[in-house]
Amino acid sequence: MIHIEPKILERINSWLTPTFDEETQSLIKNSIANNPKDIQESFYKDLEFGTGGMRGVMGVGTNRINKYTLGKSTQGLSNYLHKSFPNETPKAVIAYDCRNNSKSLAKVVADVFSANGIEVYLFEDLRPTPELSFAVKHLNCHCGIVLTASHNPPEYNGYKVYWQDGGQLVPPQDGEIIKVIDSLQYSDIKFEANNSLIKYIGKEVDDAFINESVKNANFNTSIEAKNDLTIVFTSLHGTSITAVPETLTRAGFKNVHIVKEQEVPNGNFPTVASPNPEEPAALKMALELAEKVNADIVIGTDPDCDRLGVAVRNSENQLQLLNGNQTMLMMTDFLLKQWKAEGKINGNQFIASTIVSTPMLNKLAEAYNVESKIVLTGFKWIAKLIKDFPELDFIGGGEESFGFMVGDFVRDKDAVTSTLLACEIAAVTKANGSSFYNELLNLYVEHGCYKEKLVSLTKKGIEGAQEITQMMVDARENPLKVVNGCKVLKIEDYELSTSKNIITGETSSINIPKSNVIIYYLEDGSQVALRPSGTEPKIKFYVSVNTKLNSVTDFSKTESILDTKAEAILKDMKLI
Numbered sequence: 001m002i003h004i005e006p007k008i009l010e011r012i013n014s015w016l017t018p019t020f021d022e023e024t025q026s027l028i029k030n031s032i033a034n035n036p037k038d039i040q041e042s043f044y045k046d047l048e049f050g051t052g053g054m055r056g057v058m059g060v061g062t063n064r065i066n067k068y069t070l071g072k073s074t075q076g077l078s079n080y081l082h083k084s085f086p087n088e089t090p091k092a093v094i095a096y097d098c099r100n101n102s103k104s105l106a107k108v109v110a111d112v113f114s115a116n117g118i119e120v121y122l123f124e125d126l127r128p129t130p131e132l133s134f135a136v137k138h139l140n141c142h143c144g145i146v147l148t149a150s151h152n153p154p155e156y157n158g159y160k161v162y163w164q165d166g167g168q169l170v171p172p173q174d175g176e177i178i179k180v181i182d183s184l185q186y187s188d189i190k191f192e193a194n195n196s197l198i199k200y201i202g203k204e205v206d207d208a209f210i211n212e213s214v215k216n217a218n219f220n221t222s223i224e225a226k227n228d229l230t231i232v233f234t235s236l237h238g239t240s241i242t243a244v245p246e247t248l249t250r251a252g253f254k255n256v257h258i259v260k261e262q263e264v265p266n267g268n269f270p271t272v273a274s275p276n277p278e279e280p281a282a283l284k285m286a287l288e289l290a291e292k293v294n295a296d297i298v299i300g301t302d303p304d305c306d307r308l309g310v311a312v313r314n315s316e317n318q319l320q321l322l323n324g325n326q327t328m329l330m331m332t333d334f335l336l337k338q339w340k341a342e343g344k345i346n347g348n349q350f351i352a353s354t355i356v357s358t359p360m361l362n363k364l365a366e367a368y369n370v371e372s373k374i375v376l377t378g379f380k381w382i383a384k385l386i387k388d389f390p391e392l393d394f395i396g397g398g399e400e401s402f403g404f405m406v407g408d409f410v411r412d413k414d415a416v417t418s419t420l421l422a423c424e425i426a427a428v429t430k431a432n433g434s435s436f437y438n439e440l441l442n443l444y445v446e447h448g449c450y451k452e453k454l455v456s457l458t459k460k461g462i463e464g465a466q467e468i469t470q471m472m473v474d475a476r477e478n479p480l481k482v483v484n485g486c487k488v489l490k491i492e493d494y495e496l497s498t499s500k501n502i503i504t505g506e507t508s509s510i511n512i513p514k515s516n517v518i519i520y521y522l523e524d525g526s527q528v529a530l531r532p533s534g535t536e537p538k539i540k541f542y543v544s545v546n547t548k549l550n551s552v553t554d555f556s557k558t559e560s561i562l563d564t565k566a567e568a569i570l571k572d573m574k575l576i
């Protein structure tokens with residue numbers, strides 16, 4: 001028999017009071033009797049806001065996604081909105097994805113907002129996350145909420161908060177809101193809806209969003225080039241089916257083949273082990289269809305349509321999955337070329353990426369005379385740059401985890417517009433006698449060949465969280481001096497905001513917000529970063545290696561050398 005700690009038992013007992021409905025109390029009692037380990041996991045802490053908002057397993061308890069945890073967050077947000085806009089009637093827009101319970105939880109959030117005198121725009125059905133970001137500004141709302149757990153397993157759901165600029169919450173505002181939420185009791189939640197304040201929205205916002213996507217990622221590529229491109233697309237049972245096909249159609253792409261078995265939204269994701277386009281298995285059915293129709297490009301999006309996986313024909317005409325860094329580099333370079341051709345680059349432009357993404361993006365910035373701004377992991381930080389530097393034009397930006405943002409009409413990663421952009425690149429390069437893949441290799445010849453590898457270690461539950469914490473403590477107390485026989489020259493610790501030159505002992509400050517990330521810079525130009533995930537029970541290790549590529553024909557040999565080097569680093573760190 002598992003002993004439940006007194007502090008956790010006190011939390012549990014507080015949910016066995018009339019504040020909580022009978023169904024919740026019954027589920028708790030049943031779990032105490034039959035699954036005490038699970039009930040401890042459900043109550044040992046409160047869900048926290050991470051890099052992608054609040055995300056967790058659905059169920060009863062303070063550490064779970066349910067009507068009470070979301071209701072409390074929404075109540076706190078309502079109080080904060082009234083305090084922040086005392087002479088206005090605050091407005092909020094709410095969207096949700098394909099996940100189980102998303103629709104009903106979105107209505108709970110709408111009810112709480114309306115009960116607090118806040119006007120609510122609620123999407124009539126599931127919609128992509130980037131459309132929610134767009135809708136915040138389009139409808140002149142004070143905030144936005146999307147119910148999503150991105151690519152997490154089916155038992156997860158989540159709650160992401162956006163502010164007036166269409167970007168996610170960032171410090172210090174997120175901390176201020178969390179304080180308000182933490183000061184509340186569950187009995188403070190107003191669940192009784194004022195339905196007169198809830199307005200359902202759909203097609204009008206869809207049309208505006210799709211038209212802006214086409215405007216930002218369609219570069220007047222010839223009809224002949226578009227007709228000559230064969231596309232396979234899969235929504236992986238998610239929300240992108242509501243926007244991506246129509247966006248491609250409006251941009252003039254007609255030869256689009258959709259994976260029918262994955263077309264219908266389904267929160268159980270029946271055809272994949274994981275609806276994550278970072279994982280090759282997720283695109284298996286799309287790749288099979290692509291071989292049947294001889295497709296030039298394959299694209300799959302995650303459930304809330306903010307990230308995309310891309311496969312293109314390689315030098316042997318075989319379909320090859322690109323990683324997030326490769327897709328980001330191609331998209332960024334293509335946008336830079338367009339801006340340059342139109343005479344719009346004058347030194348007041350910038351591109352952006354994150355501290356764990358490929359360093360090669362800086363090479364592109366230098367080549368085009370634009371700024372490269374590097375921020376913490378998470379697109380909320382890229383969106384914040386647009387707000388912090390209004391005097392600069394934002395061209396585009398991405399991160400290694402398959403997210404990209406085109407322009408600033410959406411202030412989050414956007415797989416709708418990025419899918420169109422990827423197809424534009426494929427069409428243009430094919431029409432010019434080259435290919436998406438070949439142009440990527442040309443970038444490597446011009447700027448150096450970079451290769452990245454990611455290892456994620458999953459550590460679930462209370463013990464897992466403690467293990468991840470200890471791994472980061474060990475990394476700080478006993479930092480690596482040599483990795484795979486190569487000296488460490490510099491260590492950046494974003495939790496301590498310090499950058500230490502190991503050779504001279506000199507320490508300088510890092511002037512971006514604190515985050516639990518450590519990066520090692522090696523003598524040969526390689527980098528190794530480690531960070532706990534902000535949205536999953538994982539600790540992630542990122543390796544970046546590079547060397548010169550003399551010609552496209554040398555790529556296979558050079559890539560093999562870099563792969564061997566990256567694996568040697570991971571083996572030396574006992575990660576594989």
